[in-house]
Amino acid sequence: MASSENPKLAFLGLGVMGAPMAGHLAKGGADVKVYNRTGSKADAWVKDHGGESAATPREAAEGADVVLACVGNDNDLFSLCTGPDGAFAGMKEGSLFVDHTTVSARVTRDLAARAKEAGIGYVDAPVSGGQAGAENGQLSVMCGGTPEDYARAESVAAPYSKICRRLGDVGAGQLAKMSNQIAIAGLVQGLSEAIAFAERAGLDGEALVEVISQGAAGSWQMVNRHKTMLADEFDHGFAVDWMRKDLAICLDAARELDASLPVTALVDQFYSDVQAMDGGRWDTSSLVKRLRR
Template identity: 65%
Template sequence: MAKVAWIGLGVMGFPMAGHILKKGGHDLVVYNRTAAKAKEWVEQHGSGQTAATPAEAARDADFVFCCVGNDDDLRSVIIGPDGALAAMKPGSILIDNTTASANVARELYAAAKEKGIGFIDAPVSGGQAGAENGVLTVMCGGDADVFARAEPVITHYARMIKHIGAPGAGQLTKMVNQIAIAGLVQGLAEAIHFAQKADLDIPTVIDTISKGAAQSWQMENRWEAMNAGKFDFGFAVDWMRKDLSICIDEARRNGASLPVAAVVDQFYSEVQKMGGNRWDTSSLIARLNASDRK
């Protein structure tokens, strides 16, 4: 049993912290920028404590987990007089589940190392459903010995955990993940749109092609939403655009060419203009159907 701090109780962090409590039996202290959310977490789980600042949450913790919005959010809760690093003890480990840049991962790794604290960048894939069911894929960057110590605690909310390499490697792998997804979702949107225009029976088509080379997680889990045009769930377009902006920015640095990711990012901007900021990423089909009505 370890003392664990959790910073950030959004749609992902809220259930992830719950799995650490329920499956690991660890002593948890939680912090959220909106204090009412932290209070709700403690009341719902009937255990744990709330903290007024990230530093208060992290004090004396063996492991500090963080899951917030972006680079700036991450810096605000980790660095500074009220940040987690100000109170963490030497030998403890900071695990960051935020999808952020590789640059900020390396920056936080260096800041933690100066204080004798381990750091793992550990972005996740699997969405809200994966977080709620404790079956996320976790991509980790950092020192191998630190990862080995953190892995048993990360396991509580994960189905797959992999140490990829040096600090920042977890974030870079998450970028690879999002680049692949962007192309898959657009391809699936166009395929279903085409099938609809051809007056095919969509369930029959999907049942057939999902058994062949076209099969993907997106097809299995998102074709029904696309066909029905209902997107009020899942991984929000705003979040995907944030992730793609990180990918495109990194590509400018490393020289990678991302023509499909860049185009899909612009398609998502059109979905946002349709009012789809919080729609699931499968809503790419909505802009295709909207263009038909013009």
């Protein structure tokens, strides 16, 4: 068995986030077995990073001390974990499952309960920072789980984390990620309106942002997205389709909690407008484009 200092790992899901995250683990010297629904991606990852690939989640998880996942949505995660070929079927008692996917609190609670029945620890650990954050090892990781399980997850995730924090028991990580997406939605809409207003007023957008980014209006979105927004380019970062998936999770949770999210609901509809403009794969800063019509 691998030591606690160098656990045997499995990473499930090698998309734009998962592939570089798993790569950081391999670069750090970890023993990593990978799985991806499209097997050719797993084979290509192994060619670049070493380790080995598996044909099923169960095969990848067998013998692993910690299994990490980063996939698309609730259904993807549920099918990855459950069933005869699912990860849980291959995991040993005392191992840990760390979910980096942004999913609903409902599926998180369901899977955590199934893991507990099998003697498996569970930490929901969604991330923020986008593809660039994954590639540069600068992700913010929001976690829910027992203190003991969190300590193990924090140690494993260190190679791709800028900050990693436990927010509470299982489910708290997903609730924190919802808060993150709620904040982003309002920020991007505000930035979009400011840029569109400045353009209508005949101001130099670059000069404007240089000034206001140094004051109270400054934000990560302003610093990192204003150039492409001004250039009407939206192929940089998190896609509108995925943002709408996340905002649907936020709005569902708000209904359960009797929480009011009027701005989030409005921005979600604005993203629907962007999808209607065939912008589902544009990045989230494309909200400005609907204001230029």
